[in-house]
Amino acid sequence: MTDTMIELEKLTKRYPGTEIPAVEDLTMGIPRGEIVVFVGPSGCGKTTSLKMINRIIEPTSGHIILDGEDVTKSDPDKLRRRIGYVIQQIGLFPHRRIGDNVATVPNLLGWDRDRTNERVNELLEIVGLDPEMYRDRYPKELSGGQRQRVGVARALAADPPVLLMDEPFGAIDPITRTRLQNEFLRLQQELQKTIVFVTHDIDEAIKMGDRIAILQERSIPAQFATPEEILTQPANQFVEDFVGSGATLKRLKLTRIRDIEIITDCLTGSVDEDARTLRDRLAASEWTGMLLLDEQKRPLRWLRAPDLDQGRSLREAGLPAKAFVEPHATLSDALEEMLLGSAGVSIVVDKHGVYQGIVDVDTIIITIQEMRDASAEFYRTAKLVDPAEVAG
Amino acid sequence: MEIASFLEFLQSDATQRTLLAETREHLIMIALPILGALVVGIALGIAAHRFRFLRGSILNMVSWFLTIPSLAFFALLIPIVGIGNTAPMTALFFYALLPIVRNTVAGLTSVDQAVVESAKGMGMGRVKRLLQIELPNAWPVILAGARVATLLLIGIAAIAAVVGGDGLGQSIYRGINRIPAGGSLEAILSGTLMIVVLAVLIDLIYLGIGRLTIPRGLRD
Ligand SMILES: Nc1ncnc2c1ncn2[C@@H]1O[C@H](COP(=O)(O)OP(=O)(O)OP(=O)(O)O)[C@@H](O)[C@H]1O
Ligand SMILES: [Mg+2]
Numbered sequence: 001m002t003d004t005m006i007e008l009e010k011l012t013k014r015y016p017g018t019e020i021p022a023v024e025d026l027t028m029g030i031p032r033g034e035i036v037v038f039v040g041p042s043g044c045g046k047t048t049s050l051k052m053i054n055r056i057i058e059p060t061s062g063h064i065i066l067d068g069e070d071v072t073k074s075d076p077d078k079l080r081r082r083i084g085y086v087i088q089q090i091g092l093f094p095h096r097r098i099g100d101n102v103a104t105v106p107n108l109l110g111w112d113r114d115r116t117n118e119r120v121n122e123l124l125e126i127v128g129l130d131p132e133m134y135r136d137r138y139p140k141e142l143s144g145g146q147r148q149r150v151g152v153a154r155a156l157a158a159d160p161p162v163l164l165m166d167e168p169f170g171a172i173d174p175i176t177r178t179r180l181q182n183e184f185l186r187l188q189q190e191l192q193k194t195i196v197f198v199t200h201d202i203d204e205a206i207k208m209g210d211r212i213a214i215l216q217e218r219s220i221p222a223q224f225a226t227p228e229e230i231l232t233q234p235a236n237q238f239v240e241d242f243v244g245s246g247a248t249l250k251r252l253k254l255t256r257i258r259d260i261e262i263i264t265d266c267l268t269g270s271v272d273e274d275a276r277t278l279r280d281r282l283a284a285s286e287w288t289g290m291l292l293l294d295e296q297k298r299p300l301r302w303l304r305a306p307d308l309d310q311g312r313s314l315r316e317a318g319l320p321a322k323a324f325v326e327p328h329a330t331l332s333d334a335l336e337e338m339l340l341g342s343a344g345v346s347i348v349v350d351k352h353g354v355y356q357g358i359v360d361v362d363t364i365i366i367t368i369q370e371m372r373d374a375s376a377e378f379y380r381t382a383k384l385v386d387p388a389e390v391a392g
Numbered sequence: 393m394e395i396a397s398f399l400e401f402l403q404s405d406a407t408q409r410t411l412l413a414e415t416r417e418h419l420i421m422i423a424l425p426i427l428g429a430l431v432v433g434i435a436l437g438i439a440a441h442r443f444r445f446l447r448g449s450i451l452n453m454v455s456w457f458l459t460i461p462s463l464a465f466f467a468l469l470i471p472i473v474g475i476g477n478t479a480p481m482t483a484l485f486f487y488a489l490l491p492i493v494r495n496t497v498a499g500l501t502s503v504d505q506a507v508v509e510s511a512k513g514m515g516m517g518r519v520k521r522l523l524q525i526e527l528p529n530a531w532p533v534i535l536a537g538a539r540v541a542t543l544l545l546i547g548i549a550a551i552a553a554v555v556g557g558d559g560l561g562q563s564i565y566r567g568i569n570r571i572p573a574g575g576s577l578e579a580i581l582s583g584t585l586m587i588v589v590l591a592v593l594i595d596l597i598y599l600g601i602g603r604l605t606i607p608r609g610l611r612d
Pocket of ligand 1: 041049
């Protein structure tokens with residue numbers, strides 16, 4: 001077992017009758033269990049590069065090493081059964097039921113019927129489709145999003161270690177796309193597949209990729225690095241232009257609340273206490289307001305000193321507590337909630353709604369500053385090391 | 393000719409017996425050529441689809457057959473296969489090829505490329521891909537070609553009677569030979585009517601075949 005699952009060695013594709021190769025000398029190691037995203041402008045050769053990996057497109061020269069084995073010349077059909085394949089147009093077989101579509105590779109591999117059926121049901125459930133309801137339908141009886149899920153299930157059927165995905169969520173409305181992306185990331189946490197993912201959308205690349213290869217024409221990598229590095233340390237002008245403005249805002253989408261230090265010493269009170277106690281506590285603190293929690297420690301209201309003087313029920317005093325985020329939310333989510341909320345902060349709660357702490361604008365600014373410094377530091381040290389050592 | 397006299401003619405036992413027998417012969421005369429043309433035509437269609445350089449020649453060749461006047465075609469075959477049903481049946485086979493070959497090519501070409509590519513991407517070999525993916529998806533179009541071919545043959549087969557063949561053409565031919573004697577028009581008309589009835593029947597049969605053989609996922 002090596003750490004590199006797929007090794008591309010000087011892969012070149014020259015289409016018949018063309019002068020300039022579509023892909024030229026692409027050399028890259030795809031680490032085991034990671035999502036590597038190929039992203040770049042239209043026509044730069046992403047699809048060609050991807051399709052050379054399962055040899056839908058035969059390379060003109062170069063080598064493909066899969067899990068230590070040179071598969072450049074091996075039986076392409078056998079190779080493809082080890083590699084899941086998802087394309088933008090999905091390509092479900094319209095004349096076959098959903099269950100039979102998913103069972104394609106198991107059938108090719110000669111699994112017995114019980115094992116195949118069991119696997120089909122399991123997979124449909126994994127991608128969030130009730131087998132009872134969908135197994136016997138035909139592709140045209142499904143929505144676009146559901147079809148794409150079936151496409152993913154079909155690619156996963158024989159549990160291939162590698163998945164190739166060419167703009168898998170490209171032709172889907174933005175809301176469904178976000179949902180499918182999130183579901184897929186959750187799935188990948190369990191599956192730990194080695195995935196090559198093609199997109200032309202830098203935001204999708206940043207969201208999905210453990211590593212991103214930004215490709216220029218002829219598939220020449222402008223930078224091959226983690227999303228963080230690409231955002232903070234673009235290797236050249238091409239990357240900078242491609243990532244575009246708002247790189248910092250994009251970074252906020254990468255960092256989750258659980259990874260930063262949130263404010264936990266915010267002044268709180270409980271509905272069990274009386275108003276006078278709360279007022280005294282507020283007066284003694286340097287805070288201008290406090291967060292009222294219910295019996296289960298769930299945030300209820302924001303209270304200021306005057307709110308506590310009115311003799312109203314605590315549950316109705318002050319302003320309602322809004323802008324809740326959970327620890328797995330991103331800083332971008334937190335910022336958005338903050339802007340919409342009443343108190344200029346986001347309240348962090350766990351999945352039961354129990355109060356954990358708060359995030360304010362300062363927290364976010366400090367975090368951005370730290371991320372900048374850390375990656376600048378990383379970059380400086382990385383440069384001092386022999387590149388071969390880093391790659392190895 | 394009066395309508396009444398025609399109806400009377402149709403109701404006579406002798407007429408009905410003749411028409412029924414001729415209808416049976418007619419069906420038999422086209423059945424074999426159609427079956428043969430299906431097998432050969434689909435094979436030619438697959439070849440034309442797969443090998444680009446063959447496509448033009450194959451399609452041209454099967455078109456030429458259809459431009460040969462049927463009577464001449466039948467007559468030209470007599471020295472080779474002899475008198476009787478063989479000559480017309482051989483010609484009918486060639487006539488049936490064009491719609492079947494053309495629709496096979498069209499059907500295979502119309503199969504969504506993404507479907508074929510995903511089959512390929514999952515490790516389905518060339519033959520499996522053709523048999524399990526491409527042909528089933530092209531089938532509705534191929535079947536439509538077979539239907540057109542069959543209807544075409546029903547009409548052309550009537551001319552077989554001129555060169556001594558069986559079928560509904562005999563009623564028509566007999567009538568033509570007797571003009572202007574009484575009953576000649578009735579004979580011509582009854583043969584023609586049965587051919588139309590046969591065509592409608594064949595259409596219904598194809599509808600049934602479509603229901604049975606086209607998967608629900610491909611129907612609209
Ligand atoms: N079959 C082909 N024959 C000739 N040239 C081709 C063929 N397929 C692709 N090309 C060319 O190769 C180059 C790379 O194409 P490719 O499809 O890999 O780009 P891509 O990065 O996937 O683009 P997009 O984002 O638009 O999908 C393009 O210039 C394209 O015109
Ligand atoms: Mg592409």
